[in-house]
Amino acid sequence: MNPFKMLRRAFVALALVIGTVAFAQGNLEINTPAISTLKQSMQQRHVQLAPLYASGAVGLAADGTVALRDASSVPLAQRGQVNALVAAENADRAALYREIARANGHPEWEAEVRKTFAQRWIERAQPGWWVQGAGGWAVRR
Amino acid sequence: MLVTALQAVAASLPPVPGQAGLKLELGRLAHPAATLEGLAVYIGGEKLPGAVELRRLIVSGHVIENLRFDCPRLEVGDAGVGCRGARLTIPGLLDDARVDLGFNPADRSGFILARDPQWGRLEARLHADGKAEVDVQALPLEALGRFVLPLAAYAAGGVLAGKLAYRSEHGEHVITAEGGGDAGRFSTADGLQAGENLQFSFALEARSRDETWHWQAGLDWSSGEAYLHPLYVVAGPSLRARGRLAPRRLFIDQAALVIQGIESFEASAEIDLDTARIGKGSVTVERIDLAQIGPRFIAPLVAPAQAESIRFAGFMDLGVAIDASGLSAFDLSFDQAGFSFADSALAVGPLSGVVPWRSVGETRVALQVDGGRWQELQLGAFGLKAVVDGSRVRAREIAIPILDGRLLFTDLDLVHARAGWSGRGGMVVEPISMKLLTDAVGLPPMSGVLSASMPGLSVRPGEVALEGALVISLFDGYLRITGLQVIEPFGSAPHLYGDIEARNLDLFQLTETFSFGSISGFVDADVRGLELARWAPVRFDAEVRSSPGDFARRISQRAVENIGALGGPGAALAIQRGFLSFFDSFGYREIGLSCKLSGNVCVMGGIAGERGDAGFTIVQGGGVPALNVIGYNRRVDWVELVDRIKRVVESNAAPVIK
Amino acid sequence: MTRLNAGLALAWVVMVTAGCVTINIYFPAAAAEKAADRIIDEVWQLREGQAAPATGANTEGAPK
Numbered sequence: 001m002n003p004f005k006m007l008r009r010a011f012v013a014l015a016l017v018i019g020t021v022a023f024a025q026g027n028l029e030i031n032t033p034a035i036s037t038l039k040q041s042m043q044q045r046h047v048q049l050a051p052l053y054a055s056g057a058v059g060l061a062a063d064g065t066v067a068l069r070d071a072s073s074v075p076l077a078q079r080g081q082v083n084a085l086v087a088a089e090n091a092d093r094a095a096l097y098r099e100i101a102r103a104n105g106h107p108e109w110e111a112e113v114r115k116t117f118a119q120r121w122i123e124r125a126q127p128g129w130w131v132q133g134a135g136g137w138a139v140r141r
Numbered sequence: 142m143l144v145t146a147l148q149a150v151a152a153s154l155p156p157v158p159g160q161a162g163l164k165l166e167l168g169r170l171a172h173p174a175a176t177l178e179g180l181a182v183y184i185g186g187e188k189l190p191g192a193v194e195l196r197r198l199i200v201s202g203h204v205i206e207n208l209r210f211d212c213p214r215l216e217v218g219d220a221g222v223g224c225r226g227a228r229l230t231i232p233g234l235l236d237d238a239r240v241d242l243g244f245n246p247a248d249r250s251g252f253i254l255a256r257d258p259q260w261g262r263l264e265a266r267l268h269a270d271g272k273a274e275v276d277v278q279a280l281p282l283e284a285l286g287r288f289v290l291p292l293a294a295y296a297a298g299g300v301l302a303g304k305l306a307y308r309s310e311h312g313e314h315v316i317t318a319e320g321g322g323d324a325g326r327f328s329t330a331d332g333l334q335a336g337e338n339l340q341f342s343f344a345l346e347a348r349s350r351d352e353t354w355h356w357q358a359g360l361d362w363s364s365g366e367a368y369l370h371p372l373y374v375v376a377g378p379s380l381r382a383r384g385r386l387a388p389r390r391l392f393i394d395q396a397a398l399v400i401q402g403i404e405s406f407e408a409s410a411e412i413d414l415d416t417a418r419i420g421k422g423s424v425t426v427e428r429i430d431l432a433q434i435g436p437r438f439i440a441p442l443v444a445p446a447q448a449e450s451i452r453f454a455g456f457m458d459l460g461v462a463i464d465a466s467g468l469s470a471f472d473l474s475f476d477q478a479g480f481s482f483a484d485s486a487l488a489v490g491p492l493s494g495v496v497p498w499r500s501v502g503e504t505r506v507a508l509q510v511d512g513g514r515w516q517e518l519q520l521g522a523f524g525l526k527a528v529v530d531g532s533r534v535r536a537r538e539i540a541i542p543i544l545d546g547r548l549l550f551t552d553l554d555l556v557h558a559r560a561g562w563s564g565r566g567g568m569v570v571e572p573i574s575m576k577l578l579t580d581a582v583g584l585p586p587m588s589g590v591l592s593a594s595m596p597g598l599s600v601r602p603g604e605v606a607l608e609g610a611l612v613i614s615l616f617d618g619y620l621r622i623t624g625l626q627v628i629e630p631f632g633s634a635p636h637l638y639g640d641i642e643a644r645n646l647d648l649f650q651l652t653e654t655f656s657f658g659s660i661s662g663f664v665d666a667d668v669r670g671l672e673l674a675r676w677a678p679v680r681f682d683a684e685v686r687s688s689p690g691d692f693a694r695r696i697s698q699r700a701v702e703n704i705g706a707l708g709g710p711g712a713a714l715a716i717q718r719g720f721l722s723f724f725d726s727f728g729y730r731e732i733g734l735s736c737k738l739s740g741n742v743c744v745m746g747g748i749a750g751e752r753g754d755a756g757f758t759i760v761q762g763g764g765v766p767a768l769n770v771i772g773y774n775r776r777v778d779w780v781e782l783v784d785r786i787k788r789v790v791e792s793n794a795a796p797v798i799k
Numbered sequence: 800m801t802r803l804n805a806g807l808a809l810a811w812v813v814m815v816t817a818g819c820v821t822i823n824i825y826f827p828a829a830a831a832e833k834a835a836d837r838i839i840d841e842v843w844q845l846r847e848g849q850a851a852p853a854t855g856a857n858t859e860g861a862p863k
Binding site: 092 | 328330331332333335336337366367368370371372373441445446447448449629632633634636674675677679740741
């Protein structure tokens with residue numbers, strides 16, 4: 001057989017395999033009860049977190065968590081609650097990343113999921129929110 | 142600092158009687174405590190009878206430049222040197238401080254009185270008998286922060302007033318200080334350590350005969366609030382302490398903190414001043430009222446994420462010992478303490494007993510737990526005895542009564558590491574009546590017994606696996622659960638894995654129990670690869686089929702309609718209505734239904750063996766009159782299906798089939 | 800020319816084959832990003848803000 005033909009055939013076959021994988025990529029399972037519950041809990045908490053993002057008290061960290069970066073604008077008596085809020089949000093986020101990896105049958109993807117989310121949270125942050133980049137904390141423009 | 146410098150200047154002047162126009166340039170004076178550069182003293186002259194200029198003063202690393210002291214009239218006489226109405230200026234620091242001073246070299250007595258609109262008032266007196274006093278009024282901390290760098294780093298503000306005195310008594314040096322602060326505030330840049338509106342008073346007395354100072358001190362915090370990450374504290378606490386100060390070591394022999402919610406809080410410590418490390422220390426806290434202290438101080442430190450949902454009750458004592466290598470021992474003792482976690486619906490207590498720990502050697506934990514609750518299940522009283530050795534915990538047997546049975550943990554051997562707990566043991570559930578269990582958790586009453594024998598309990602960080610079987614005798618048959626594994630049992634999304642095998646369940650009892658119409662006969666079921674997340678199924682491969690054997694098999698009209706209702710409004714059900722509706726029940730040969738759940742979709746199937754069309758047979762009719770139930774909708778949304786089952790079971794009424 | 804093509808094809812095959820080996824553990828980055836965006840939309844309620852900007856009810860959540 002013509003070696004080029006063989007190569008071409010192999011190429012097509014492999015391209016098909018890649019195509020299948022690409023197709024599989026189109027669907028990452030995120031509709032499990034655990035993920036929905038986490039989303040819901042985070043959505044409710046967001047009502048309290050949004051003004052803290054806006055004031056810069058809480059920022060979006062590079063590791064996919066939120067961080068209490070400057071509590072000065074929060075009244076003293078509420079700093080503890082803000083810290084609890086941040087801790088609870090981070091617990092939910094950690095569970096979310098783990099759940100997404102697990103829901104897709106790849107618990108070992110957790111770190112990658114976290115990394116992806118970290119980037120997306122930051123990129124989608126509203127102007128004025130504080131985000132942590134390679135050069136430290138900065139206001140998102 | 143200033144005072145010392147000026148005294149040094151005055152002392153270095155020879156007692157020259159009023160000669161005019163004399164200028165002394167002293168160049169540079171160095172002393173371990175201070176360095177003076179460019180010091181010039183003018184005496185006489187026509188307009189300025191006396192002045193001192195200092196180009197640079199360096200006191201413990203701080204530089205003060207261009208200090209100038211002008212004296213309108215220098216008084217020199219038998220009583221020594223003096224000046225009234227003098228002015229002290231330091232560009233940027235002191236604009237116009239008024240100073241009166243005097244010094245008598247004969248008996249070494251003197252005074253300085255300084256007033257400045259910005260800096261308040263300072264009065265220092267040196268008496269002939271060796272006594273000395275410094276009295277400070279309205280000293281602004283903010284301005285002081287320019288000299289004392291730690292104050293600046295904390296952006297400290299407010300005013301200080303106080304008196305510092307020195308005297309010599311029976312050959313002892315005695316220093317006393319007392320005073321207070323008002324409108325005090327401080328904050329780090331990130332706001333994690335901050336205080337506002339602080340009002341406090343302090344007192345200190347220190348005595349020394351040799352190199353060691355014996356001291357005692359008190360601090361009362363009377364108003365204001367502070368956030369010391371992650372704790373929020375309000376005024377009220379006061380501190381009394383006494384100890385010694387040796388050249389390189391600070392001993393806090395006894396410190397007592399008075400704070401609401403704690404009966405007694407005492408501490409001692411030995412601090413190496415060169416390294417600022419604690420060489421030895423102890424803390425003893427008695428009768429901590431957990432309801433008060435728990436939410437304010439324990440939850441934020443131990444579980445900030447759940448801080449809002451933990452409830453505390455009862456009392457606790459705490460003893461801690463620290464040595465050069467760190468924590469060396471602690472003792473916790475509980476008195477009717479209770480903890481409940483709203484998130485995981487878990488409550489423990491009231492519990493009493495002791496939890497001792499030593500960095501070296503074994504200790505014995507002995508707790509009496511008088512109850513608890515997990516979800517809707519009440520737990521009975523039990524004792525918890527364990528041996529602790531470093532990070533290792535061993536318990537021979539923990540028996541937790543649940544309803545009429547017991548949950549028994551045997552030979553637990555667990556090790557705690559940074560990642561979490563790991564180890565092994567065994568678990569047994571001594572028979573629990575299903576009647577009581579279903580009553581307790583609000584399920585329809587079922588009769589039967591639940592028991593389990595799981596000799597291989599293994600724990601890894603965030604994971605518990607149970608080797609063995611949990612068996613529930615139910616509906617005249619049994620349910621056997623194996624391969625149980627729980628991931629993150631106390632996390633926000635616990636996962637449970639297992640396989641269920643059910644044999645010979647009496648359908649009549651089952652359908653009666655769940656008000657699903659009436660089916661007679663027996664079924665077997667297998668659920669493989671069951672996965673629950675937050676106790677809701679997310680994945681399984683389940684199959685129900687008629688048990689082998691010879692028994693009566695009839696299905697009621699209602700049950701048929703209910704099965705139909707599960708198919709949803711769009712489901713095609715091959716019931717030939719019409720004359721069949723005259724019958725209450727129908728005979729059947731076989732029942733079979735399977736559901737493979739994954740990704741929120743249940744892929745359904747019926748009795749093994751394909752039909753010609755796309756449908757699947759759920760009930761294969763037999764006898765007279767015969768009726769087949771055939772499903773056509775193989776892919777069913779799981780949430781929708783659960784809703785339908787709930788509706789059917791709850792409504793207890795026949796849904797309409799068109 | 801043909802030679803070059805063959806070379807290219809070979810290079811492709813090598814690359815693709817190498818890709819094949821890692822297919823099972825390959826992280827679907829694009830899909831993950833899409834999933835992340837969907838979840839972020841919901842948690843931050845961005846879609847609502849986008850869909851109904853005319854109401855002006857959700858100015859806080861309005862993106863960008």
